[in-house]
Amino acid sequence: MISNMHVHSRFSDGMSWPEEIALEAARAGLDWVALTDHDTMAGVSRFVRACESRSLTAIPACEIDVYEPQIDYKSELLAYFPNSDAEPWAPQTERLLRQALQKRRARLEFFIDSAKELYPDKGLSFQDLFRDKTGLEFDNSLADRISWSKVDFFLYLKARRCVAPDMNYKAFKKRFFMGGLLKKYKLEKPDIASVVQAIHADRGFVVIPHIGHWWDDDASLMYRDVEKLRLVLGWFRRAGVDGVELYWYNSEAKSARINGLVREIAKPQGFFFTYGSDCHGPGSGKHTIMKFKGNFDGFPGNRKSKT
Numbered sequence: 311m312i313s314n315m316h317v318h319s320r321f322s323d324g325m326s327w328p329e330e331i332a333l334e335a336a337r338a339g340l341d342w343v344a345l346t347d348h349d350t351m352a353g354v355s356r357f358v359r360a361c362e363s364r365s366l367t368a369i370p371a372c373e374i375d376v377y378e379p380q381i382d383y384k385s386e387l388l389a390y391f392p393n394s395d396a397e398p399w400a401p402q403t404e405r406l407l408r409q410a411l412q413k414r415r416a417r418l419e420f421f422i423d424s425a426k427e428l429y430p431d432k433g434l435s436f437q438d439l440f441r442d443k444t445g446l447e448f449d450n451s452l453a454d455r456i457s458w459s460k461v462d463f464f465l466y467l468k469a470r471r472c473v474a475p476d477m478n479y480k481a482f483k484k485r486f487f488m489g490g491l492l493k494k495y496k497l498e499k500p501d502i503a504s505v506v507q508a509i510h511a512d513r514g515f516v517v518i519p520h521i522g523h524w525w526d527d528d529a530s531l532m533y534r535d536v537e538k539l540r541l542v543l544g545w546f547r548r549a550g551v552d553g554v555e556l557y558w559y560n561s562e563a564k565s566a567r568i569n570g571l572v573r574e575i576a577k578p579q580g581f582f583f584t585y586g587s588d589c590h591g592p593g594s595g596k597h598t599i600m601k602f603k604g605n606f607d608g609f610p611g612n613r614k615s616k617t
Contacts, residue, residue, distance in 0.1 A: 311342045311367070311605065311606045311608065312339060312341045312342070312606070313340060313603060313606035314338065314343055314585060314587050314599055314603045314604075315342065315343065315346070315369065315388075315555075315584045315606070316344065316346050316586025316588050316589070317331055317335075317345055317586075317587070317590075317599055318345075318347055318588070318589065318590050318591070319345055319347055319353045320444065321347045321352045321353035321457060322347035322348040322373075322456070322457040323457070323459040323462065323594075324347070324594065325591030325593050325597075326592065327353075327356075328354075328357035330591075331357065331360075332357060332360035332361045332368075333360075334599050335361065335364075336364040336365075336366060337600070338599055338603065341366065342366070342368075342606055343361060343367070343369070344370075344586075345371060346373040346388055347372055347373065347457055348372075348373050348375060348386070348457045349372065349374060349407050349410040350457040351371075351400065351403075352457075354368075354370050355397060369391070369392050371388065371389060371390045372407065373388050373519065374387050374389055374403075374406070374407070374410070374500070374505050375497075375499050376499050376502055376505055377499040377500075377501065378501050379501070380545075383502070385520075385523065385524075387502065387505055387506075387509075387516055387517070388516070388518075388555060388584070389403055389505075389509045389514050389516060390514055390584075391403075391514040391515075392609050393513040393514075394512070394513070400508075400514055402508040403511075403514065405508070406500060406505065406508045410457075410499070410500070411455065411457060412454075413497055413498060414457055414458045414497070417458070417497050418459075418463060419436050420493070420495050421460075421492060421493075421495065422435065422436055424493040425463075425467065425472065425492065429467075432470050432471075432472055434466075434472075436453075438466075438470075439462065439463070439466040442469050442470075443462055443465070443466070460479075460483070464483075473486075503549065503550075510550065515552045515553060515609055515610075516550065517551070517584050518546055518551055518553070518554050518555060519557065520557045520586075521539075521542075521555070521557075522572070527564070529559075529571070532568060532571055533571060539571070540575050543575055543579055543581070552610070553582045553583060554573075554576045554581045554582075554583055556569040556584065556585050556586075557586055557587070558586070558598050558602035565602065582607070584606060587599060
């Protein structure tokens with residue numbers, strides 16, 4: 311089954327709506343695909359329907375931001391629910407996500423208030439940002455289901471000509487967040503045990519995304535530090551994580567080298583493997599749905615609910 315199981319829509323920090331992603335997935339020749347928006351499953355129903363109309367298999371999924379102090383892991387976990395075929399897709403997990411969405415919206419509104427002090431004449435507001443991102447009139451119910459990110463904030467300031475049109479997100483972060491132009495806001499995130507427990511209660515599977523990011527996607531560094539990779543993966547396995555993502559690291563050669571090492575170390579530890587390109591859509595700098603895919607072997611068995 312040819313798959314790409316890591317893509318994002320406008321319900322988080324992607325540039326396309328679910329229906330547009332389904333069309334691209336069909337054009338890319340995929341059999342299985344998953345919409346993995348950050349901390350929300352709001353786009354899953356639309357995505358499943360759009361994929362069904364194109365004879366694609368869509369797996370209900372999401373990507374959950376986590377912080378694990380035991381190993382200083384500040385990244386995400388992917389959650390897949392192949393045993394779910396109707397809403398609510400994953401009740402226990404979605405309860406956790408609702409808390410994350412509230413915190414994300416509060417952070418965004420905080421950043422807008424901070425930006426108002428820098429740009430008092432721009433008429434900045436959360437409602438205006440919503441219209442800028444979605445192209446829709448403000449809908450508070452929909453706003454509560456969108457996973458608001460720093461990227462949304464950056465694009466909004468660019469659209470309102472508060473930052474230079476040629477500034478990229480990396481430079482924006484360095485100047486505005488790291489440079490102290492905006493007030494700081496710490497976003498609380500769940501630990502890995504809480505996330506794994508919720509996903510498994512919903513008969514889902516937990517997968518580590520883009521493990522190479524821990525080594526700044528540097529294949530040579532990963533090979534020199536292979537014992538750390540082995541230990542880190544072992545920690546995740548003992549924590550209940552089920553799989554590891556084979557990822558698109560911006561080139562075929564780099565991807566093959568990193569993924570080969572990850573597969574070699576992770577397979578003896580009992581992990582299964584997914585394929586994902588982390589596509590964010592046209593104009594994002596990560597329009598990768600057609601660049602990376604793999605022959606997915608399927609999910610291992612049927613997980614029984616722990617509730």
